[in-house]
Amino acid sequence: MKVKVLFFASLREQLGTAAEDLDLPAGVGNVAALRSHLRGRGGAWELALADGKLVRAAVNQDMAPPTTSLKAGDEVAFFPPVTGG
Numbered sequence: 001m002k003v004k005v006l007f008f009a010s011l012r013e014q015l016g017t018a019a020e021d022l023d024l025p026a027g028v029g030n031v032a033a034l035r036s037h038l039r040g041r042g043g044a045w046e047l048a049l050a051d052g053k054l055v056r057a058a059v060n061q062d063m064a065p066p067t068t069s070l071k072a073g074d075e076v077a078f079f080p081p082v083t084g085g
Contacts, residue, residue: 001072005034008079011055014048024070031057032066034076054081 006019028037035057039049049055057064058077070076 001070003034003070003073004075005038006075006077008077009082010080011048011078014044016044029070030066031059031064031068031070031076034070035066035078049078055079056081 001024003022003024004019005022007015007017012018024034025037028034035049035055039046056079057066057068058079059068059070060075061077064076
C-alpha cells in the first residue's frame with residue numbers, strides 16, 4: 001500500500017525531508033504503526049518520532065489519532081504541536 005508522508009516545521013528540519021512516497025509493509029495499517037515504522041529507521045528518525053515526543057498527525061488534511069486506519073493513496077502529515085496568537 002502506497003501513501004504520501006509529509007513532515008512539517010521542526011520535523012522537516014530534523015529529518016531533512018519534507019515529503020516522501022512510501023510503500024508500507026504488511027502490518028503497517030494505522031498512524032501509530034506508520035510512526036513506529038519510520039522510527040525504526042534509527043538516528044534522527046528515532047529521535048524525532050520517539051514515543052515521548054508530542055507529534056500530531058493528519059490523514060488527508062484531517063487531524064487523526066494514532067488509531068486512524070490508512071488506505072492506499074492516503075496523505076499522512078506529521079507535525080509538532082503549534083500555538084496560535
